[in-house]
Amino acid sequence: MNVKACLCVLLILLPPALRAQGYADLGGPAEGYAIPQSGYQFEFPRDHGPHPEFRIEWWYLTANLTGEDRRDYGIQWTLFRSALKPTETEGWQSPQLWLGHAAVTTPETHYFAERLSRGGIGQAGVSAEPFEAWIDEWSMRGPDPSALTLTASGPEFAYNLSLNAQGPIVFHGDAGYSVKSADGQASYYYSQPFYTVEGVLQLPDGDVKVTGQGWLDREWSSQPLAEDQSGWDWFSLSFDDGDKLMAFRLRGGRGDFTAATWITPDGTASPLPDGSATFIPLDTERVAGRDVPVHWRVTLPDRDLDVEVSAITPNAWMATRFEYWEGPVKVTGSHTGRGYLEMTGY
Amino acid sequence: MNRAIIQALLSHWLRHRLQLVTLLIGIALATGLWSAVQAINAEARASYQRASDQLALGLFDELRDSSGPISIERYVVLRRAGWQVAAVLDGPMRVVGNTVQVMGVDMVAYPPLPAVTQIEQSETPPDPAAMLTAPGRLIAAPELVPILQGQDGLPPVLSSNALPPDLILTDIGVAETLLDKPGQISRLIVLPTQPRGVPLLSDIAPELELVKATDQLDTSQLTDSFHLNLTAFGLLSFAVGLFIVHGTVGLAFAQRRAMIRTLRALGVSMRRLVWIVTIELAVLALIGGVLGLVLGFLLAGVLLPDVAATLRGLYGAPVDGQLSLQPQWILAGLAMALGGTLLASGHALVRLSRMPLLSGAGLQAWRGSGKGQRSSGFVGTALIAGGLVIGFVFEGLVAGFAMVGGILTGAALVLPYLLSLALSVFQSRSQGPVAQWIWADMRAQLPGLSLALMALLLALAANIGVGTMVSSFRLTFVGWLDQRLTSELYVTATDNQQGLQVAQWLKPQVDAVLPIRSVELSHETGPLFLYGIVDHQTYRDHWPLITSSNGVWDQVLAGEAVLINEQLARRSTLWPGDNVTLSPGHILPIAGVYSDYGNPTGQAIVSMSQLDQIAPGADTRRFGIRIAPERATEMAQALRDQFGLPRQSVVQQAAMKAQSLAIFDKTFVVTSALNVLTLGVAGFAILTSLLTLWTQRLPQIAPVWALGLTRAQLARLELLRSVLLAALTATLALPLGMVLAWALLAVINVQAFGWRLPMFLFPADWAYLFLLTLLAAFVAAALPALRLLRLPPADLLRVFANER
Numbered sequence A: 001m002n003v004k005a006c007l008c009v010l011l012i013l014l015p016p017a018l019r020a021q022g023y024a025d026l027g028g029p030a031e032g033y034a035i036p037q038s039g040y041q042f043e044f045p046r047d048h049g050p051h052p053e054f055r056i057e058w059w060y061l062t063a064n065l066t067g068e069d070r071r072d073y074g075i076q077w078t079l080f081r082s083a084l085k086p087t088e089t090e091g092w093q094s095p096q097l098w099l100g101h102a103a104v105t106t107p108e109t110h111y112f113a114e115r116l117s118r119g120g121i122g123q124a125g126v127s128a129e130p131f132e133a134w135i136d137e138w139s140m141r142g143p144d145p146s147a148l149t150l151t152a153s154g155p156e157f158a159y160n161l162s163l164n165a166q167g168p169i170v171f172h173g174d175a176g177y178s179v180k181s182a183d184g185q186a187s188y189y190y191s192q193p194f195y196t197v198e199g200v201l202q203l204p205d206g207d208v209k210v211t212g213q214g215w216l217d218r219e220w221s222s223q224p225l226a227e228d229q230s231g232w233d234w235f236s237l238s239f240d241d242g243d244k245l246m247a248f249r250l251r252g253g254r255g256d257f258t259a260a261t262w263i264t265p266d267g268t269a270s271p272l273p274d275g276s277a278t279f280i281p282l283d284t285e286r287v288a289g290r291d292v293p294v295h296w297r298v299t300l301p302d303r304d305l306d307v308e309v310s311a312i313t314p315n316a317w318m319a320t321r322f323e324y325w326e327g328p329v330k331v332t333g334s335h336t337g338r339g340y341l342e343m344t345g346y
Numbered sequence B: 001m002n003r004a005i006i007q008a009l010l011s012h013w014l015r016h017r018l019q020l021v022t023l024l025i026g027i028a029l030a031t032g033l034w035s036a037v038q039a040i041n042a043e044a045r046a047s048y049q050r051a052s053d054q055l056a057l058g059l060f061d062e063l064r065d066s067s068g069p070i071s072i073e074r075y076v077v078l079r080r081a082g083w084q085v086a087a088v089l090d091g092p093m094r095v096v097g098n099t100v101q102v103m104g105v106d107m108v109a110y111p112p113l114p115a116v117t118q119i120e121q122s123e124t125p126p127d128p129a130a131m132l133t134a135p136g137r138l139i140a141a142p143e144l145v146p147i148l149q150g151q152d153g154l155p156p157v158l159s160s161n162a163l164p165p166d167l168i169l170t171d172i173g174v175a176e177t178l179l180d181k182p183g184q185i186s187r188l189i190v191l192p193t194q195p196r197g198v199p200l201l202s203d204i205a206p207e208l209e210l211v212k213a214t215d216q217l218d219t220s221q222l223t224d225s226f227h228l229n230l231t232a233f234g235l236l237s238f239a240v241g242l243f244i245v246h247g248t249v250g251l252a253f254a255q256r257r258a259m260i261r262t263l264r265a266l267g268v269s270m271r272r273l274v275w276i277v278t279i280e281l282a283v284l285a286l287i288g289g290v291l292g293l294v295l296g297f298l299l300a301g302v303l304l305p306d307v308a309a310t311l312r313g314l315y316g317a318p319v320d321g322q323l324s325l326q327p328q329w330i331l332a333g334l335a336m337a338l339g340g341t342l343l344a345s346g347h348a349l350v351r352l353s354r355m356p357l358l359s360g361a362g363l364q365a366w367r368g369s370g371k372g373q374r375s376s377g378f379v380g381t382a383l384i385a386g387g388l389v390i391g392f393v394f395e396g397l398v399a400g401f402a403m404v405g406g407i408l409t410g411a412a413l414v415l416p417y418l419l420s421l422a423l424s425v426f427q428s429r430s431q432g433p434v435a436q437w438i439w440a441d442m443r444a445q446l447p448g449l450s451l452a453l454m455a456l457l458l459a460l461a462a463n464i465g466v467g468t469m470v471s472s473f474r475l476t477f478v479g480w481l482d483q484r485l486t487s488e489l490y491v492t493a494t495d496n497q498q499g500l501q502v503a504q505w506l507k508p509q510v511d512a513v514l515p516i517r518s519v520e521l522s523h524e525t526g527p528l529f530l531y532g533i534v535d536h537q538t539y540r541d542h543w544p545l546i547t548s549s550n551g552v553w554d555q556v557l558a559g560e561a562v563l564i565n566e567q568l569a570r571r572s573t574l575w576p577g578d579n580v581t582l583s584p585g586h587i588l589p590i591a592g593v594y595s596d597y598g599n600p601t602g603q604a605i606v607s608m609s610q611l612d613q614i615a616p617g618a619d620t621r622r623f624g625i626r627i628a629p630e631r632a633t634e635m636a637q638a639l640r641d642q643f644g645l646p647r648q649s650v651v652q653q654a655a656m657k658a659q660s661l662a663i664f665d666k667t668f669v670v671t672s673a674l675n676v677l678t679l680g681v682a683g684f685a686i687l688t689s690l691l692t693l694w695t696q697r698l699p700q701i702a703p704v705w706a707l708g709l710t711r712a713q714l715a716r717l718e719l720l721r722s723v724l725l726a727a728l729t730a731t732l733a734l735p736l737g738m739v740l741a742w743a744l745l746a747v748i749n750v751q752a753f754g755w756r757l758p759m760f761l762f763p764a765d766w767a768y769l770f771l772l773t774l775l776a777a778f779v780a781a782a783l784p785a786l787r788l789l790r791l792p793p794a795d796l797l798r799v800f801a802n803e804r
Helices: B002-015 B017-055 B072-080 B114-120 B128-132 B145-149 B172-178 B219-255 B257-265 B270-315 B327-354 B371-393 B397-429 B433-484 B496-509 B537-542 B552-557 B566-572 B608-614 B629-643 B653-667 B669-706 B711-752 B763-789 B793-801
Strands: A056-067 A072-083 A096-105 A110-118 A124-127 A131-135 A138-142 A147-153 A158-165 A177-179 A186-203 A206-221 A229-239 A244-252 A257-263 A269-272 A278-287 A290-300 A305-311 A324-333 A337-343 B062-065 B085-095 B098-105 B138-140 B157-159 B167-171 B187-190 B208-211 B489-492 B512-523 B526-533 B545-548 B562-565 B579-583 B586-594 B602-607 B622-626 B650-652
Touching: A056 A158, A056 A186, A056 A324, A056 A337, A072 A124, A072 A131, A072 A138, A072 A206, A072 A324, A072 A337, A096 A124, A096 A131, A096 A147, A096 A324, A110 A124, A147 A186, A158 A206, A186 A229, A186 A244, A206 A229, A206 A337, A229 A290, A229 A305, A229 A324, A244 A290, A278 A305, A290 A337, A305 A337, B002 B017, B002 B219, B002 B257, B002 B270, B017 B219, B017 B270, B017 B327, B017 B669, B072 B085, B085 B172, B098 B172, B114 B138, B138 B145, B145 B157, B167 B172, B219 B257, B219 B327, B219 B433, B219 B669, B257 B270, B270 B327, B371 B397, B371 B433, B397 B433, B397 B711, B433 B537, B433 B653, B433 B669, B433 B711, B433 B763, B489 B629, B489 B653, B496 B512, B496 B622, B496 B629, B512 B579, B512 B608, B526 B608, B552 B562, B552 B586, B552 B602, B562 B566, B562 B579, B566 B586, B566 B602, B579 B602, B586 B608, B602 B608, B629 B650, B650 B653, B669 B711, B669 B763, B669 B793, B711 B763
Parallel strands: B098 B167, B138 B157, B526 B602, B562 B586
Antiparallel strands: A056 A072, A056 A206, A072 A096, A096 A110, A124 A131, A131 A138, A138 A147, A147 A158, A158 A186, A177 A186, A186 A206, A229 A244, A229 A337, A244 A257, A257 A269, A278 A290, A290 A305, A305 A324, A324 A337, B062 B187, B062 B208, B085 B098, B085 B187, B138 B167, B489 B622, B489 B650, B512 B526, B512 B622, B545 B586, B562 B602, B579 B586
């Protein structure tokens, strides 16, 4: 995903004053860390695994689900890696920190949980082959990312889902080199947006069998935001006709930076440059003491797209160590469908 | 008009400066002693709070492995099963001759610690990378920082006053290097929020034991008894101080009766007078209170280091030796002064308000009647009975103190009745008019003196009781040290390998090398230290067993039984014949119980082979060495030279005993200091009471003088009266003190410390105290007697001329 809920777990331990500089410290300098280069040749399964020489990285899965009760549900499963130093060490001294976020969104309620660990002792990590990303008892595993079992639990919820990819991996930007600002900050970014999902959600009111569609984002970088960028609005939409759209807007003091990828049902990805998509907030909702735009108009003239995107559950607020909005959305207008919306920096 | 009234009232104090000083001293002493105790208690409690915030003692459940440290792999297994736990590695570290506790927590997983939060919010927060990766950072109390900074090889140190003075907080990754315990975890904190469907502990880590937060040995619980003790002393001092206030205020009012009558005759309303007098008392109370606070602060400053040493020595509770001035302490002290003064003066004020306008300035009306003696005697008896019932029916420290409180208060209330009874017995046996008059006069004076005598009784009983307790304890302790520290030398090697070398090197040169190996287990009553011993006559001859079954040593050394210490026995009511669970699968019958003073935790002894089964890999670093005493010094030096051991690693028995006794004596410095102060205050109370009575004496003495007794004779009788009453009170205080000592030794000590002590009697101490009491009474009566001696006969004659 794009500049997804980053993390720099640094800020877990840092005073709020220091956090003002860029959302979650993503705007800081990248001394000593590797920098994404255009023309990078991805190699799998290696690149499904971690890249400790980069400062931040994530395995980010969201899914729009329908229960046997015909209601809409959404789930999130995220593992962030944040490096205090661009190295890895065995034992407690490991400078690699891992942060897990999991959530289940029902039409009424948003349940979430958070886990934090350091690398080096086996409590959290990612192995490329066979593929497993884990923190504590949460895991996303399979022989490779095309077939996954996904589990997570919190005090009020748990889920156990199986995911099967129905299409190829998709690269964003210039063959996976995704530019994030006019100054050229960039990340490596690819997705698997073609999962079918089935499994069981365990909720306080009982178990719910669900089926639906899932979307995995893989991204790593060392400084994906420009210094003036304070947050982002990110959309992953799956239309009923089989096309998909990834689009984001980075809000900056010098103006917004946008990017998008149009994905056809066979997995052909077309990057769309800065300015091709427009994002207009239509309505805000008071969530966690702030006004969060949960109703949007998104247009993409190149593809004759003019849709309204609205949150299924407006209070899908992640009150975690760094806070953001992440939840399932419904799409109406020129295209219909559903997807996930993430908003940070509000 | 108010101005004139105030002037008139104040003129009294100008003419009676000594009385004013006495009153202020009374208030100041009461407030001072009370406030000192409060300050000490508050400071100690704040220290525990800091410590337990950091250690999360009693806040969270914990997982422990009774056989030793927990591995990182085990931690990851638990985590990957969903258990939300945080790893902690603790251990002691020597820094410049001091032992400090290192607490390494997984700062990534641990709930927010006050010290970490404080440092994050400081002006220069550390980089998290610096905290979590080599070399890491240490966090310590400000007083410890310079010591640590002077050490080579330690990570940079950050200062936080949220930490107790002997604790270093750091990340677990730093702690494992510092303590040289790589890959070890001492305990796992169970975090408050757990996910759904966590598997049972017995299914994933059966060797770990869940220790409930409430089961853990809580420092504050242990030390509560000590604080209760101090508070009781503080209250006693406060009460005794109030006796002085009562006496002085009564005297001042008595002397101002004529003036008040005049003021009333001039048209001042009683209401206004009462108000002005109340305000006058309040102002005096505040002045005395401020003096008392200064006194209390100084006293607390002097006593606190000893208290801190006591708490550290006795319970291992970390207490700062520094005193800080808290606003609530000042307010509470002033409120106590104000409340106490008004309480002590209430009687006098009520009498003032009821004084008829035209009543004579006679003193009979002012004096308490003897009628109350009988009823207060009944109340006192009831209190004693109630105290005994509570003490025998209920368990626990508070019940123990309630019993002691009931007995003491009851005895004080019964005292006037008993004294009066004794005096009438003497009166009926005496012959001749002078003797009869003396006894009768003493009975007549009793109501006015009874409060001071009650104070004296309490002070004496406390002195005898606490003194007997401390001396009994010391005697027992010395005997126990002789039994327990039998080896002439104790050596601690730097590691197990050196330990073996030391043992081999020693064997041909000494009588015996007795390994001292132990491991910390957890028991339902708290931590349990398990020791292993080898078969040696030393144990059989000397070990201080309180109770044992037949063939105790054979059973224990055959690995068939266990010895436990008294604390464990009393806490979990296990005695010879019962079984104790040392760890899952290791249940042994108890063959004996031994005394183990000065140790807050449970302890057990098994044979060395049993220890190896229960906890394989216990350190073999410490040894007791039996050697001819005259060779001990030479051997100690040889050991140090041979193995390059630091001085403190080879300790001679004599030095160890001296050190233990020094700690013991320090423990009771505070108690004895408060003891002496209370007695002093009681003596002062007698003085003020006698001075109060003095004004009432003339009308009674004048007729006797007129009948032919000289002033010198009367002055001698005055002294005799005071000394006699004090002697009677002291005689009654002796049995009371015995009861108190018994309660302290057999009830309160058992509850507070977990050991029962035999009671020893110290008649020489009592004789000394008795003489001291007589001396105090003599000194207190000297001033009134001297006045009598120098009284112009005209004054005595004037009594007959006066209308009263």
